[in-house]
Amino acid sequence: MNIKAKLQDAVNALNYGSLSVPDKKDEETCSYRIKQTKNRKTIIINCRECDSGSSLNDIHCRKNILSILQKEVKADCLVLSRLYERDYEGEALFLLYTLAGFEEIVTAYESAEKVPGDCTLSEKKACELERKEIIASFAKTVENDPLKARLEMKRFIQGKMLNKTSNRDTRKVTGKVTGKVTGKTLNKISEKIPVKGSETLPICKACSERFYHMLYEIEEKLSGFPEVPVIKKSEIRGTVENSEKGIGKTIENTLEKMEGNLIKDTSGEVTLAEISRHFPFLARAIWKEKMEKSECAVGELFDYESSIKPHVRPPFSSSRVYADAPENTEFLECYDIDGREGRRLEVSIYRYIDRPEKLYMIRPPEYNLREEDLRLLEKVRMRMIRHRPKDLAFTDPVVAREYFRRMAKKLLEEELLASGKVCSPDELESYADLLARYTNGLGIVEDLLSDARITDVYINAPADKNPVHVVLEGEECVSNVFLSQDDLDSLVSRFRIISGRPFGEAIPVLELNLEDFGVRVSVIGDPLSASGLAYAFRKHSLSPWTLPKLINTGSVSPYAAGLLSFLMDGQASVLVAGEVGAGKTSLLSAMLLEIPQKYRILTIEDTHELPIEKLQVLGWKVQGMSSQSSVLKSGAEMSPETALRAALRLGNSALVLGEVRGEEVKVLYEAMQVGKAGNSVIGTIHGSSTENVYERIVHTLGVPPSSFKATDAVIICSGIRLEGSMKKLKRVSRIAETTSAVIENPQPSDIFTDIMKYDASQDCLLAGKALEQGQSELIEKIARKWGISIDRALKSIELRARIKEKIAVEGLKKPFLLEAEAVSQANNMFWLLSNCMTKSRSFGDEYASNPVNNPVGNFANNSADNLVNNSVNNSLNNNTNNLADNLESDCRDDLDMLYRQWEIWFENFARKGQGIGK
Template identity: 65%
Template sequence: MDTVSCLNPGQLHGQSKEGEELCPYKNRHTKNRKTIVINCKECDSESSLNDPDCRRKIFGILRKEVHADCLVLSRLYERDYEGKALESLYTLAGFRESVIGYGGMKMVPGPCTRPEKSDCLGERKDFMEILIENAEYDPMKARLALSMFIQVKGLKKVPGDPPECAACSEHFYHLLYEILEKAPFLPNMPVKIPAPQNHDFSVPAGETGWSAESLLADTSGELAPGEMAHVPPHVPPHVPPHSPAKILKSLLQQGENGIKRREGREGREGRESESLTINGCTNTDGSTTDVFFEYESRIKPHVRPPFSSSRIYTEAPRNTEFLECYDISGRDERDERVLEISIYRYTDRPEKLYMIRPPEYNLRPEELRLLEKVRKRMIRHRPGDLAFTDPAGARKYFRRMAREFLLEELLSGEKSVSPEELESYSDLLTRYTNGLGIVEDLLSDPRVTDVYINAPADLNAVHVVLEGEECVSNVFLSQDDLDALVSRFRTISGRPFGEAVPVLELNLEDFGVRVSVIGDSLSANGLAYAFRKHARDPWTLPKLVNTGSISSFAAGLLSFLMDGQASVLIAGEVGAGKTSLLSAMLLEIPQKYRVLTIEDTHELPIEKLQGLGWKVQGMSSHSSVLKSGAEISPETALRAALRLGSSSLVIGEVRGPEVKVLYEAMQVGQAGNSVIGTIHGSSAENVYERIVHTLGVPPASFKATDAVIICSTIRPGGSMQKLKRVSQIAEITGSPIENPEPGELFTDIMTYDAARDSLLPGEVLEQGQSELIEKIARKWGISIDQALKNIEIRTRIKEKIAEEGKRRPALLEAEAVSEANNIFWLLMDSMKSRDKTGFKPGFEPETGKGSGTEAEIETGTKAEIESEINFTPGFETDFEADFEAD
């Protein structure tokens, strides 16, 4: 008859007792997520899965909380386990439950009259109890020992070995195998097995020994059913070192160094027997070499500082290829931080990965302790004044408070930091208390134009638009982040937001960002955000030429249209560059004219234009999506603007009933100099359909529009890259038909050629038959040829600025372009003052007084333009010298 050698509990770490206290923890519930937060701040253990006591308590909590989406170990660092990592933890915690169900089963089947029955039964029960105890805190080691015990047939042979004893042993083996088969599959886990020292192993000649590592290649402890038939029914008394039994002896202690049988058992007090241990292997000096499973190396948490609840993955997935990396500085000039940006390409889908690595996620422990102390003080602080309530000065207030608290903590702890580190710490605390957190870092990248956060945000990565191409990022925001952001936005904007008003739009002047937020009940899965960056410096036509959005001739034409007080609509899809083009065209309006702007969220660079000398008056209207009783409707704002005198009228977005008022004013000339605005539409015909048929403007009134400019996003060759291009400039013809078809109403002045990636002149322009150019020429009292020559001059100027701007980027900025335009207008005025220019409106040559024929005057005019604005290298040199002098 066989008897069993019990598993040795050794020094069982943290064995659970019924009702024993677990670590303090709490559950956080959001709409889509449940998070278990374990407070490890007061714990003496390591707060690590490699710590047996921590493992036992974590598994106990997971067995109690049967479902969670995230597990957080909260200490100096926050360790987040989710997804596959949390699934593995639940599997490990459930292994004990799989084993414990077999504890009450019959260990010795059928009637047995052998005197060894009581010993067999007791030893097998001890085996199961110790297996359960070990499974509670180290399931990997417990399962490994169980699997190896089955493989080597660990039941020792009883003298005589009657057949009924062999069948009884096989019954117990199959019971153990059933435990392995029904237990959840445990994840493979790296294992550390130091080589046993001075083992008394004799290796026969010609045979090679097995290492413990080779047996543990499959650390999950799985045993295939077919393997049982190949395992010998008992362990021979002398086995070669490469046999499973010999390897088992190197891992599982046997003999007198084994455990003592549990005391207190009836009829078995004080008895000892040979046993197996799952704690390790025994050396000749009596010491034990432990088998240690690296739980942390396989079940990896996401580590983050305590002041941030955002999850940032610092390692690129395996299915990506590295493309490039670069560094960016912080948004604030005083921010000395350097952010590392890496761009990867997915190998299994047409998408790129944008990875950002903020330095605060790699802070030293002493730095984290300091910042956490100061952050808690800032949260508890109750200011004595209301300076912090002013959105414009709140950031400076919090920065100053952070600096003061930091200095106090440093002085009390007798520590010191450099002035640069002090500024960096102050900015970090300000960003995570009064700022936008990690979103600020994303917006500080000059190559990023948009940031999108889809709901539910804690399950969807933040998306960024990098130079026109949308990329997935390594950033996941938490529900706490979203709630804090929307609360701050509601305070800044002064607009309501909630279930009754689920849309919020505002403009963050400090960040140069337009924000749109949607929530319940409009968004099905919680809050969603869209951040759209404005250009830090206003766009200019030469800058757009260098980006490829327009050609240099198109820049000259648009400058001519703005100078000629044309009424223009800029149409296009979302993100096609409508507002950028509108901002650039405003610089082409002479500074002597007044400009009125109407916007719901301020995107136009009004302050910058005012600083450059333009007479701009900004006006606000209510949100384009939802109305607020405290705000003015666009229709009312437009009527007020028309009563403020003759001005160029700029409308941020033409969209509603105010369009009728606008076209009515344009028809009677009440609008003043010109009207320019943006509207959503993919073509000139689409704009006509929307304004006439959707918004109800009469077709005859629509003819008050002079031109429609279409902005588009182009995907070259069908690639994933998106390029912003002006695809069409069309004029409205003076068709006598009362209700013309859209195709009969528009004539293309310029069209986009995809093969050349350029905006090319149309036939009507090449043949000098443009009605719009002729209309402006009549207003100026010049011929269409002279108007075309004027456009050519402007083209050469824009082309020269764009070309030199590649070498000297300052020439592309608004200040330089406005100076160039002012020089051009002054030169034009000086030429108009001369009688022979023919530019003065109403000028008629006096025949018979030597003034020459009309043809001669036109020829003289062209010669005068060429001589005054000389297209020679000398003029270009003087033009550059003016900028260098300024």
């Protein structure tokens, strides 16, 4: 044999589980292979070419499965690979190993002493042979049908007890038992006890009792397996015969009812019983074969599948989705998610009754497809895998996803035409999107990210042993999804390509942003995560957050929203602080909409989360800049310090830092102190309180206390657990200003004055004394810069609060009013009307002769997303033509008049533009 042939034999042996020379028993065993990962060993049995039923109820399959488990004694999962993949793990695999151990239990007694060695009776050899044949019979049966062997042994022992009570244990042994021992033979043997003469010998009775004690001992060791339902042969025979005669057509009727698009049918639990309805050989042929082959003495078959249930999944997904809710849960609610291309996903929420946690369950439709649909999809998927496009930049996930979707649709059409099958356009789109999801998308992770109620998705290592965790509206829940190592490896490969950043043992951290899903991804691997890959998906809204939307979620109060709008308009320098997942970036995004469009904005982020492109479309002048990853340094990226110095040279702009964290802070505060930072500086920083922020910036990062006072305000975002509940609510818990007083060796508590503070009893931000008494240094600073009194500045805050509250209230009925498009329109109109009011007060009739037509027209032209049609613009112009005259008539209540004018515009806008943005 040449070297090539030897190498091929070695590879084949590795693939199928052993390098040893197969014996006769091995040759009869189904082909299988071992898949070994760092934390998991999986046995995969190839059932695709097998003529048997690929079921535990099939005598041939069961024998082979148990034989394999006897050799592979420490697996974590057993997979029967046919059209569907059936995974046995956990309790199911434990039961299979228990059944596989029955043979070892029984065969261990074959070499045990059956008759005492000191027996001198002439019947000794006959007794010993009979008892060996009894044990051998059980050993033979246990290979194919362990439960049958247990039942026969139990009845054999019970029969002996009946014989004793009926005084039939005095019969003399006659003849010799040879050949195969069946159930009937066992009954005959049980009646034969050696005797001498007409009286039972005490030695024979003790010997017999000893043997039956051995059988009882074996039966006791087998009794730990749970009881399994038994199906009578007569019942199976009648069902099969009726089906063949056309009377009992339950299977056919069921399959007819299942005609249609199962992509939309996710109502059922995916169990093997349902899968068998898709496969005639499981519903008819297997059971008919069992009836013919079974040698059970009472004409019975054991339904192994009813007690040992696998997790069923399609072949294109190696992740496991558990369809059955655990017994220790109770149902809470369910809802549907409408995803891409009409895909509907069923979600159920359960509550554990023995621990304070919830269970989040999804039922993807692809886990419940018809056999013919699954065959079609698998055939097209294999064609897609073999396809290698040369003209596609896969670093763009949106382009690549659309490319594969179109390719899948084209291949599906070709297969349907070739086979003569039909498929509706909606089904075709759904199947094409399904294939794109599992070839170039995120697979089942997309389903989790498509739920608007989920904010975070966590995958802890080892992922194939730990369920995926989700944060559902602030409450962390365990899910019914277990991602496989293959899926995790595939995801990280795609993320590495998309981000352009290295990832491996040398650099075990990867961070990127998936714009198409609105998700920030963090991945860690070996050696940082010794148990394997771990993921964190943090969602941010695909559309920018707005202050009215945050009002409706309870994060801020209307008055707090008015104050934040005033601070942004007043070009204050603000730090937004909080722990991870507290809503810092969401609040920062909403605050950016409160910066007038006339000002330029520069952003610096290591992972892009701010809605820069959306702001640009809405008319804001935003320039985004990228900096080095916050965790690992890459030579191809600019350090945050360098990016900041470059930003300071780009002219007068509002500067936004995605995260304040390192040496660049010194440069930032130096620029703020000498006025080089432009209009204002806004950034996020990790810290649970104002004191923590001060300690970190001053003592950890080395910024002098005098320089820190360039920060006008610190806003704290917190995850609040009201009354100690498991649910975390995202709330702005504190808005504090920095004092300008000169304090020697100041303590953190001396630096800040609360403007607003959260009251948990009312679940609301309340005004502090400085704000109530009009003694806020920051508001006075902005008022002085604007040339107005503090009272007028406070009225301006109240006016903005009324506007935000009006939008929030109307947004409950018309959600499009809460989105960035509508809020930006409302803010722009407020600034226009406010500007007109200021000019009319300054110039009187000179400006009143030409009021707001030109500003409104310029505003409408500058807006890339024109949310109102011409009729809305015309109505707006008509309503504001006499604005200057009205403002001149009553300057004392000009802010109230400004609100009334804005309200007229807003109501008209809400009425005319209600179909926009839906």
